[in-house]
Structure formats: structure tokens, C-alpha cells
Amino acid sequence: MKKIIAIAVSLLVVATAVAAPKNTKMKYVDASTLTIINKVHNAGKPLARLDVERYKLTKSAINAFSQSTGLAVVFRTNSKNISAHWVTDARYMGTNSSATFQRGLDIFIRHNGEWVFAGVGRPKSNPRVGEHEFTLVRRMDEGEKECMVYLPMFSRVESLSIGVDKDATIEALPSPFKHKIVFVGSSITHGASAGRPGASYVAALGRALNAETPNLGHSGQCKLQQHFVDIVCDTEADAFVFDTFSNSTDKIIDARLYDFVKDIRAKHKDTPLIFLQTIKRDIGFFDLGARKRNDDQRAAAERGMAKVMADFKGVYFLNPGLILGDDHAGTIDGTHLNDLGVYRTVQYLTPKIKKILKKHGIK
Amino acid sequence: MKKIIAIAVSLLVVATAVAAPKNTKMKYVDASTLTIINKVHNAGKPLARLDVERYKLTKSAINAFSQSTGLAVVFRTNSKNISAHWVTDARYMGTNSSATFQRGLDIFIRHNGEWVFAGVGRPKSNPRVGEHEFTLVRRMDEGEKECMVYLPMFSRVESLSIGVDKDATIEALPSPFKHKIVFVGSSITHGASAGRPGASYVAALGRALNAETPNLGHSGQCKLQQHFVDIVCDTEADAFVFDTFSNSTDKIIDARLYDFVKDIRAKHKDTPLIFLQTIKRDIGFFDLGARKRNDDQRAAAERGMAKVMADFKGVYFLNPGLILGDDHAGTIDGTHLNDLGVYRTVQYLTPKIKKILKKHGIK
Numbered sequence: 001m002k003k004i005i006a007i008a009v010s011l012l013v014v015a016t017a018v019a020a021p022k023n024t025k026m027k028y029v030d031a032s033t034l035t036i037i038n039k040v041h042n043a044g045k046p047l048a049r050l051d052v053e054r055y056k057l058t059k060s061a062i063n064a065f066s067q068s069t070g071l072a073v074v075f076r077t078n079s080k081n082i083s084a085h086w087v088t089d090a091r092y093m094g095t096n097s098s099a100t101f102q103r104g105l106d107i108f109i110r111h112n113g114e115w116v117f118a119g120v121g122r123p124k125s126n127p128r129v130g131e132h133e134f135t136l137v138r139r140m141d142e143g144e145k146e147c148m149v150y151l152p153m154f155s156r157v158e159s160l161s162i163g164v165d166k167d168a169t170i171e172a173l174p175s176p177f178k179h180k181i182v183f184v185g186s187s188i189t190h191g192a193s194a195g196r197p198g199a200s201y202v203a204a205l206g207r208a209l210n211a212e213t214p215n216l217g218h219s220g221q222c223k224l225q226q227h228f229v230d231i232v233c234d235t236e237a238d239a240f241v242f243d244t245f246s247n248s249t250d251k252i253i254d255a256r257l258y259d260f261v262k263d264i265r266a267k268h269k270d271t272p273l274i275f276l277q278t279i280k281r282d283i284g285f286f287d288l289g290a291r292k293r294n295d296d297q298r299a300a301a302e303r304g305m306a307k308v309m310a311d312f313k314g315v316y317f318l319n320p321g322l323i324l325g326d327d328h329a330g331t332i333d334g335t336h337l338n339d340l341g342v343y344r345t346v347q348y349l350t351p352k353i354k355k356i357l358k359k360h361g362i363k
Numbered sequence: 364m365k366k367i368i369a370i371a372v373s374l375l376v377v378a379t380a381v382a383a384p385k386n387t388k389m390k391y392v393d394a395s396t397l398t399i400i401n402k403v404h405n406a407g408k409p410l411a412r413l414d415v416e417r418y419k420l421t422k423s424a425i426n427a428f429s430q431s432t433g434l435a436v437v438f439r440t441n442s443k444n445i446s447a448h449w450v451t452d453a454r455y456m457g458t459n460s461s462a463t464f465q466r467g468l469d470i471f472i473r474h475n476g477e478w479v480f481a482g483v484g485r486p487k488s489n490p491r492v493g494e495h496e497f498t499l500v501r502r503m504d505e506g507e508k509e510c511m512v513y514l515p516m517f518s519r520v521e522s523l524s525i526g527v528d529k530d531a532t533i534e535a536l537p538s539p540f541k542h543k544i545v546f547v548g549s550s551i552t553h554g555a556s557a558g559r560p561g562a563s564y565v566a567a568l569g570r571a572l573n574a575e576t577p578n579l580g581h582s583g584q585c586k587l588q589q590h591f592v593d594i595v596c597d598t599e600a601d602a603f604v605f606d607t608f609s610n611s612t613d614k615i616i617d618a619r620l621y622d623f624v625k626d627i628r629a630k631h632k633d634t635p636l637i638f639l640q641t642i643k644r645d646i647g648f649f650d651l652g653a654r655k656r657n658d659d660q661r662a663a664a665e666r667g668m669a670k671v672m673a674d675f676k677g678v679y680f681l682n683p684g685l686i687l688g689d690d691h692a693g694t695i696d697g698t699h700l701n702d703l704g705v706y707r708t709v710q711y712l713t714p715k716i717k718k719i720l721k722k723h724g725i726k
Binding site for chain 2: 099199329330
């Protein structure tokens with residue numbers, strides 16, 4: 001028994017020793033004592049996008065929504081250098097995006113009112129190692145700065161600490177964003193495949209629309225299932241954006257879309273519900289099977305949305321919605337937006353969504 | 364002795380068994396019996412971009428130039444499905460690009476005269492596994508197609524086989540490109556960080572300029588060293604493009620640029636030598652140390668190129684050269700072009716390089 005305790009204690013010591021910043025020139029602050037934005041609710045684990053225990057979810061949904069996807073920590077500091085120490089789950093990564101996107105960080109700093117990309121937090125390249133430490137930005141000029149660090153898009157984050165110079169101050173910043181727009185969707189909304197977390201289309205739209213943008217993208221999912229209805233009905237927001245046609249077959253859309261909207265509208269009487277037509281997949285240019293599936297889902301979305309919009313007010317269908325461009329250069333794999341596809345999508349959606357918000361008196 | 368031979372034989376059997384396609388519905392053809400384009404010379408290992416044994420190189424350069432960076436295999440087939448089986452070295456990957464880019468493939472198919480992206484070959488997600496197999500595109504219509512499969516950007520490729528339907532034909536296609544433009548440079552030229560091999564700026568320029576574009580980008584390198592001079596002098600091309608200022612300090616540029624050009628011009632009397640100004644790094648917007656280094660190297664490039672162009676004909680300095688854009692959205696990490704940065708660079712460089720080629724009678 002003593003031996004077991006001794007082993008347990010030694011394991012604990014090792015675990016603690018492993019999960020501490022090695023850079024002793026900086027002082028570290030637990031991110032959960034700063035401000036975490038883009039959470040669906042202010043509940044659950046601080047670095048998980050959703051309080052998954054609140055809902056009846058599949059194991060896959062629990063795993064996905066326990067990730068830090070879309071979250072950012074905001075703070076004010078006068079440090080010239082900013083680093084981070086973070087611990088993610090350790091597992092093999094997807095092949096269609098960078099490790100920095102899946103398990104790394106990026107930092108934006110406010111400059112003349114705009115959020116400007118300032119650096120990345122590169123994770124370890126060994127996928128079996130979950131402890132990471134990196135200097136996000138260094139050698140900056142003097143003065144206070146407002147900072148926003150985006151968290152990994154495809155990882156659970158066990159802990160995150162922000163490091164600043166030992167003589168610097170760091171304090172929580174209130175959320176810099178005025179609105180709250182919740183995004184529900186597929187792997188594309190989950191962020192695949194931007195180069196880094198803050199470059200995802202949902203994060204970029206958040207900065208462009210002055211909105212917190214909680215991200216409920218679930219890779220391979222959003223087939224209009226009940227748990228998405230449950231979460232949306234349980235969530236207050238200025239608007240909801242739905243990428244619900246990317247993984248739904250035509251049959252699923254025919255069967256589920258009307259009730260999906262009806263049930264959400266029953267709870268949220270006036271909130272704008274904005275549906276995005278899915279992409280016209282590059283992969284379908286040569287693959288006739290993929291083309292047919294894609295054409296069918298797009299057609300089902302069109303007829304389904306026509307019916308929905310005839311019966312419910314404040315429901316919008318942006319068609320096109322997610323944009324690749326016509327040059328076959330907008331995806332990483334024929335399906336998932338790369339940074340060019342994200343750029344085109346954000347350029348297109350920003351004024352469209354602004355106009356809808358304005359119509360609803362959300363300025 | 365017998366035992367040793369037995370072990371050696373059994374290892375060989377294992378190795379052979381491991382490195383064979385598992386998809387028995389397709390027939391496989393060794394890519395080296397088809398046409399490999401974008402090699403610096405028709406020499407050396409078939410799937411290495413350079414015959415490294417020809418030069419005095421550092422270990423790092425041998426490793427880098429033994430990779431398949433920039434290579435593509437071209438063929439004609441009437442198969443409705445195309446797959447690939449390939450074996451790369453097995454090691455941890457870089458964190459600022461996708462596995463598909465580093466060790467995967469992508470395929471383009473000619474459509475109305477244009478090369479159109481058709482699909483990817485996803486590698487294994489376990490970085491310790493080097494054997495990969497994937498269906499690049501499937502369920503296509505009937506008829507003959509001209510195909511181009513780009514090889515991994517940051518891997519040695521031991522073997523590559525192209526799979527087609529058992530009843531289909533497949534044959535080598537002559538190089539579809541008229542010109543040969545050799546690119547020498549840094550990690551940016553090495554491809555970091557496009558989403559997949561055929562999306563790199565060098566590959567995209569090849570398609571846009573109707574040119575084979577051998578890629579001599581070396582991550583962290585091209586500091587105007589002698590071995591780049593040796594390789595360029597030993598290589599025939601319609602033009603050379605140099606990304607030589609991305610990793611060179613101002614001091615290196617001051618010390619080496621003039622002789623670099625002089626030595627190349629002594630061998631290639633009239634060949635256009637096109638130098639690209641390096642990017643204005645996003646990382647330098649807040650990092651004053653990075654900004655100074657970047658400003659200094661850019662200034663040294665400007666003064667060095669002015670001197671060079673005064674003394675040598677047919678030497679060009681494109682300034683700007685590599686393009687990020689002004690919105691801080693063109694890189695994956697503040698330095699390396701993402702797919703948006705690649706797009707901007709290719710849109711900008713294509714007419715500039717065309718104009719230079721035309722001036723030299725290369726049409």
C-alpha cells in the first residue's frame with residue numbers, strides 16, 4: 001500500500017514538474033484568471049467552448065465541444081515580451097491543417113482600434129507531447145497593449161498560462177466585443193483549414209463584426225440533430241449563423257430542416273437565424289459522385305429554406321454562403337477552406353451579416 | 364553467418380511486404396517509369412529534386428535537396444479512379460504547415476487546356492509511419508485525362524506508385540510545359556506554407572507561366588552561398604528566380620551579392636536572373652528586433668541590386684517581390700506565406716515574369 005502511494009506521489013510530482021513553464025525570465029498568470037471570450041455560456045470548464053454536461057450528447061460531440069475551439073483570452077499588459085505555456089491532449093493530428101492551428105495559439109494586439117495579428121505559439125511537433133511553451137511576440141515597444149490570444153482549434157486544453165516580463169503588469173481586459181453571434185456547423189466552421197486559430201473564418205468575422213463568436217462547429221457534423229437545437233435554445237445571442245448543409249444529405253435536410261427552425265424559433269422569437277448555403281465543393285469538379293451529393297444537398301437547402309422563410313420571419317439564407325472562388329485555389333483538400341477561401345468568405349459575409357444585424361437594430 | 368543472412372532476408376521480406384499497395388482493386392505503376400517533371404537535371408535519384416552527389420554540400424543541404432520538393436509525375440490515363448501508394452521518410456513534422464503539404468500529394472487534371480486541382484493524397488497522421496496510400500480522385504467520367512501529381516514538399520520519397528482501374532490504360536505524358544525556370548530560395552520558396560504541394564507559389568507559377576519550375580528552396584537557407592552558385596552555373600534554364608534575401612542579413616548581402624551575380628553571369632551570359640525582394644514580415648509589425656533585421660536586409664537588397672543592375676545586363680529586381688498584402692492575413696506565422704499570401708504573390712508575379720521572358724524572346 002505504501003509502495004502504491006509512493007508511486008502515486010512520484011507520478012504526481014512528475015506531472016506537476018512537467019506542466020510548469022521552463023522560461024524563468026517571465027512570470028506566468030493562469031489564463032482562467034483573465035477574461036476568456038467566445039464561450040457559449042459562462043459555465044463549465046474555463047477552457048472548453050461548451051459546458052458539455054448540460055446536454056445529452058454523443059461521445060463524439062462531448063469530445064469536440066470540450067475543445068477550446070474559438071476561445072480567446074484577452075488581457076492588458078505593458079510587457080515587451082509575451083509568452084505562453086499550455087497543455088493539450090496528446091494525440092495524432094489531422095493531416096489537412098497545421099499543428100499550430102490544431103494545438104497552437106496565435107496572438108492579436110489592438111493597434112489604432114484594429115486587432116492586428118502579432119505572432120503564433122508553436123506547439124511541440126511530437127504529437128504525443130501535450131505540453132507546449134513558446135514566446136508569442138517579443139521585443140515590442142513600451143506602453144500598454146490590449147492582447148487577444150486564440151486557443152487551439154482541435155484540442156482540449158488542460159491549462160494555459162500567459163507569461164510576461166517579470167517587472168510588467170498584466171490584468172484582465174473586459175470583452176472587447178459588443179455583440180454575440182453563435183456559429184453552428186461542420187468542420188469548415190470548426191475552422192478547417194485555416195493556418196492558425198485566429199485566422200479561422202469564425203474568428204475573423206468576430207473581429208470584423210465586433211462580436212464574440214462562440215464556435216459550435218463540429219468536424220463531420222451538424223446534420224441538424226436535436227442536440228444542436230437544445231444548445232441553441234439554451235443560449236442567448238444577438239444572432240445565430242448556421243453552416244448546417246455541409247454534412248447533411250438532401251434526405252436529412254428534407255426531413256429535419258423545417259422542425260429545426262421551428263423549434264429554435266419557438267424559443268428565440270426574434271433573433272436573426274442566418275443559414276449559409278454550403279460550398280460548391282472543388283472535389284466535385286471531377287468526382288461525379290461527390291458532385292451529385294453536393295448538388296443534391298445544395299438543392300435541398302434551397303427548397304428547404306424557401307419553405308422555412310415563407311413561414312418564419314427573421315430567418316435568412318445566404319446563397320452563396322461559404323465561398324471558395326471559381327479558381328479551384330480556395331481549399332486545402334477540395335472541401336475545406338484554406339486561408340484564401342477564408343479570406344473570400346469573410347470579405348463576402350461581413351457586409352451581408354452586418355446588414356442583417358442592422359435590420360434587427362443590432363449596431 | 365547463415366543466421367545473419369536469414370535475418371537479412373526476413374527483414375527484406377518485411378520491408379517489401381510493408382511497401383506494397385493494399386488496394387487490390389487497382390493496378391499500380393511505378394512513377395519513375397512515367398514522366399517526372401521539375402527536376403533540376405535529368406540525373407540522380409528519380410524522386411529527388413537534385414542530384415546531390417554532384418556538388419559539395421552541407422549535410423543540411425543534402426537532406427533538403429534529396430527531398431521531392433516541387434516534383435510532379437505526369438501521365439495520361441482513362442481510369443475513372445486514381446490512387447497512389449508512396450513511401451516517405453518517417454519523422455516529426457514542422458508545425459506551420461499541414462501533413463498533406465509536407466508528406467502528401469495533390470493531383471491536377473487538364474480541363475480545357477487548364478490544370479485544375481482534383482484531389483489530395485493524405486498521408487498517415489502518425490509521423491513515425493512512412494508508408495501511405497490514398498485515392499486521389501474517384502468516380503470520374505469516361506475518357507482520357509492528362510494528370511499531374513505533385514510530390515511531398517518536405518519529405519524524401521523512397522517510392523511512388525500510381526494506381527488506376529485494372530482495365531484502364533496509363534502511360535507517360537511528355538512534359539506539358541514549354542519553359543524551364545529554376546527557383547532558388549528560402550523556406551518560402553521551399554513552399555512554406557501552402558496547404559498542399561501543388562498550391563505552393565513555385566508550382567502555381569509553373570502552371571501560370573507554362574514552365575517547369577525546379578524548386579531549390581531550402582528552409583532557413585539561401586544565404587547566397589557558393590553551392591547555390593555551383594548548382595545554378597551547372598544548370599540550363601530559360602530563367603532563374605532568386606529568393607535570396609529572406610534569410611540573408613544585410614551584412615551577408617553586402618558581402619556576397621555582387622560576386623554571386625558575377626559568378627553566375629560569367630557562366631550564363633544572357634539568361635534572365637530575376638531577384639525577388641523579400642517580404643515585409645508581418646512579425647516585424649510589433650517585434651522591433653525582427654523589424655530592424657527585416658528593414659536592414661531589404662535595404663541591403665535594394666542597394667546591392669542597384670549596384671548589380673548597373674554592371675550586369677538581364678538582371679532584374681522585383682520590388683516588391685514576394686507579397687503578403689497589408690492586412691496581416693497573408694502568413695501562417697508572420698513570416699511564411701499562407702494560401703492567401705501565395706495567391707497574392709502569384710497574381711503579382713505572373714505578369715511581371717511573363718514580361719521579362721517576353722523581353723528575352725522566351726514566349
